[in-house]
Each structure stands twice: as C-alpha cells, then as structure tokens.
Amino acid sequence: MRLTNVSFRYARGGDWVLDGVDLTLEPGTVAEVTGVNGTGKSTLLRLVAGLLRPVRGEVSGRPARVGYAPERFPAEQPFTVRGYLEHQCRARRVPAAEIGEWAERLDYAHLLETRLPALSKGSAHKVGLTQALLGRPELLLLDEPVAGLDPEARDRVPAIAAELAAAGTRVAVIDHQGEFRALPGVVRWRVAGGKVAALPPEEPADPRHAVLEVKVSADRADALAATLAADGHEILTRRTLA
Numbered sequence: 070m071r072l073t074n075v076s077f078r079y080a081r082g083g084d085w086v087l088d089g090v091d092l093t094l095e096p097g098t099v100a101e102v103t104g105v106n107g108t109g110k111s112t113l114l115r116l117v118a119g120l121l122r123p124v125r126g127e128v129s130g131r132p133a134r135v136g137y138a139p140e141r142f143p144a145e146q147p148f149t150v151r152g153y154l155e156h157q158c159r160a161r162r163v164p165a166a167e168i169g170e171w172a173e174r175l176d177y178a179h180l181l182e183t184r185l186p187a188l189s190k191g192s193a194h195k196v197g198l199t200q201a202l203l204g205r206p207e208l209l210l211l212d213e214p215v216a217g218l219d220p221e222a223r224d225r226v227p228a229i230a231a232e233l234a235a236a237g238t239r240v241a242v243i244d245h246q247g248e249f250r251a252l253p254g255v256v257r258w259r260v261a262g263g264k265v266a267a268l269p270p271e272e273p274a275d276p277r278h279a280v281l282e283v284k285v286s287a288d289r290a291d292a293l294a295a296t297l298a299a300d301g302h303e304i305l306t307r308r309t310l311a
C-alpha cells in the first residue's frame with residue numbers, strides 16, 4: 070500500500086501535523102514508527118488504518134482486513150471480555166474459537182468472563198491487542214502494544230507480529246519500549262517536522278567485528294586495500310583527503 074503526498078491537520082486553518090508524506094508498506098514488512106512526543110506518529114497510524122482521511126493526498130492499496138490496536142483500550146464498556154470479543158468476531162466474520170487461542174497466547178484466559186471495566190490496565194490492553202489480531206489481518210497497526218505488559222507478554226507480542234509478517238501481513242508499530250527493533254528486517258519511519266523519512270533496517274549489532282578508520286599514504290592505498298581484502302577484511306569506505 071502507498072501514501073502519496075499525504076497531508077493532515079485536525080482543524081481547518083490549524084497547523085499541519087503531516088505535510089506531503091510519501092510512504093510504501095509492502096506485504097510482510099514491519100515498520101517501526103519513531104519520533105519525539107507529539108510529532109504525529111499516532112496520527113500517521115490512524116491515516117494508514119483508514120480511521121482518519123488525508124486532507125490532501127491519497128492512501129491507496131489498503132488491504133481489506135485491517136487490525137488497529139490503539140494506545141489506550143476503551144475498557145468502559147458493559148461487556149465481559151468474551152462477550153466483547155465474540156461481538157468483534159461476528160463483525161469480522163471470524164470464528165469465535167480464535168478468542169481462546171489469543172487469550173491463551175497472551176495469558177489472560179482466566180479473565181474471559183470478567184467485565185471489561187474490572188480489568189487491570191495491562192489485561193485491558195491485551196484485550197485491545199486481541200481485537201486487532203482477530204482474523205489475522207493483512208494490515209496491522211499497533212500503537213504502543215507492549216506498554217504496561219508483563220515481561221512474558223512483552224516478548225510474545227513482537228513474536229506474534231513477526232509471525233503475521235512472515236505470512237504477509239504489513240505491520241506498522243509505535244514502540245517507545247524498543248521491543249520491535251530487534252525483529253529481523255524492521256524498517257523505520259522517522260516522523261519529524263511533518264515529514265516521514267523511511268530508513269533502512271539497522272545493521273544488527275555484531276560484537277565480533279570492529280571498524281577502524283586509518284589514514285594511509287595515497288600512493289599506497291590501493292596496495293594496502295588489496296592486502297587487507299586478501300586477508301579477509303572488508304573495505305567499507307575509501308576517500309582522498311582534500
């Protein structure tokens with residue numbers, strides 16, 4: 070899917086939150102949305118999800134099945150966890166058997182008959198994540214998915230996202246905790262000043278290697294580079310000093 074020249078502001082005549090954003094999100098990609106507080110990360114996620122419409126520009130190629138987990142799950146609803154999730158399953162034509170599966174994986178199966186307002190913050194957050202995961206969406210948007218979760222769940226949520234991505238789901242996630250950064254192939258969307266820069270995956274940390282920057286005579290540079298390459302070292306840059 071693609072965002073083409075997307076601009077958004079909440080009020081006519083107000084400041085643009087996003088201004089001329091171009092992005093693509095390929096199947097199977099996990100994008101980590103980064104940026105300081107208030108730059109427009111959640112706004113970007115809601116535009117990608119289709120919950121907000123661009124004021125200018127276009128979002129195209131959005132898949133049919135979209136899952137969105139907001140930063141705060143609205144738990145003030147008069148349903149049990151099971152009742153709420155069954156309703157979500159019916160709305161999305163997903164078999165209700167999935168409820169038990171996610172409740173087991175996120176470790177809250179003992180709370181299925183509890184009323185939503187009586188849940189702890191972390192447990193309510195797990196229910197919010199579950200409604201986004203139901204039916205294994207083709208596009209999954211997660212706003213701070215591990216904030217307030219116990220350590221086991223903090224590990225499981227990135228693993229679940231990676232599992233869905235491996236099956237082709239496009240994932241975009243805001244994660245101040247950094248739990249998604251270690252997933253293989255994560256691209257980063259850096260939001261700043263109304264723009265979004267798409268950065269390639271970070272090089273994985275590799276303590277077995279070090280980088281030396283060495284100044285050598287220009288007339289010996291080629292011979293030294295050849296010797297180092299023959300010894301199995303990698304020449305990362307070669308430049309002439311002005």
Ligand SMILES: Nc1ncnc2c1ncn2[C@@H]1O[C@H](COP(=O)(O)OP(=O)(O)OP(=O)(O)O)[C@@H](O)[C@H]1O
Pocket residue numbers: 079086104105106107108109110111112113
């Ligand atoms: N519903 C809204 N109505 C008006 N302005 C809003 C609304 N939601 C967000 N904003 C404003 O849009 C800007 C971007 O907000 P957004 O929540 O997208 O930022 P963010 O990067 O996700 O922030 P944080 O890291 O603090 O969650 C902020 O100036 C915010 O005040």
